[in-house]
Amino acid sequence: MFKLDVLVKLKKDVLDPQGKAIELAAKNINIKNIYSVKQNKYFEIIVEKVPNKKKAEEIVEKLSKNLLANEVIEDYQVIGSKKI
Amino acid sequence: MFKLDVLVKLKKDVLDPQGKAIELAAKNINIKNIYSVKQNKYFEIIVEKVPNKKKAEEIVEKLSKNLLANEVIEDYQVIGSKKI
Numbered sequence: 001m002f003k004l005d006v007l008v009k010l011k012k013d014v015l016d017p018q019g020k021a022i023e024l025a026a027k028n029i030n031i032k033n034i035y036s037v038k039q040n041k042y043f044e045i046i047v048e049k050v051p052n053k054k055k056a057e058e059i060v061e062k063l064s065k066n067l068l069a070n071e072v073i074e075d076y077q078v079i080g081s082k083k084i
Numbered sequence: 085m086f087k088l089d090v091l092v093k094l095k096k097d098v099l100d101p102q103g104k105a106i107e108l109a110a111k112n113i114n115i116k117n118i119y120s121v122k123q124n125k126y127f128e129i130i131v132e133k134v135p136n137k138k139k140a141e142e143i144v145e146k147l148s149k150n151l152l153a154n155e156v157i158e159d160y161q162v163i164g165s166k167k168i
Contacts, residue, residue: 001119007126022127025151033143035085035132042091042126043106048119059117067109 001048002056004081008041008069043068046084057081085132086140088165092125092153127152130168141165 010016018039026034045063047056060078069076094100102123110118129147131140144162153160 019127022147022151026147029150031143031147031150033131033133033140034147035130037130037147038128040126040128042124043103044122044124046119046121047117049117056117059115063106063110063115063118063121066113066115067106 001046001084002050002053002081003084004045004047004056004060005079006043006045006060006064006068006076007079008043008064008074008076010038010040011073011075014073041068053081053083085130085168086134086137086165087168088129088131088140088144089163090127090129090144090148090152090160091163092127092148092158092160094122094124095157095159098157125152137165137167 016038019037022037022039023034026037045060047059050056050059057078060081064076064078065071100122103121106121106123107118110121129144131143134140134143141162148160148162149155
């Protein structure tokens with residue numbers, strides 16, 4: 001089995017309401033010095049029954065394109081892959 | 085200014101409905117070999133007007149405890165901090 005991690009980030013200039021809400025909430029509970037907060041998604045994926053890491057990466061690439069990221073507003077990157 | 089990244093993960097054994105939904109959706113669009121998907125949160129925080137990295141880390145620690153993570157079901161880790 002292989003474990004791969006995928007980070008999905010909003011594209012630059014796309015509004016991030018969750019991040020904004022945290023910025024505001026921080027002010028409200030008196031945590032100062034926060035300039036900005038951006039919230040992204042981080043997926044941990046375990047791929048089974050594949051012969052090698054390359055094949056696992058292909059599958060995760062397909063999964064990312066089709067399900068994990070909305071490429072209109074988000075970018076994704078596979079940031080780690082290892083045999084487990 | 086300092087940029088710090090915080091990864092918030094569900095604790096082991098806490099149900100992850102978003103991850104489960106992706107596993108099911110993958111099957112439905114015929115992406116095979118996915119054993120499991122876990123969805124986590126990844127925050128990018130910029131801290132301003134602090135004298136040093138230690139102080140920035142303290143603030144982000146406080147933010148994580150109070151707003152980013154629900155420590156009943158989630159763990160957090162500050163996974164990077166750098167001057168920008």
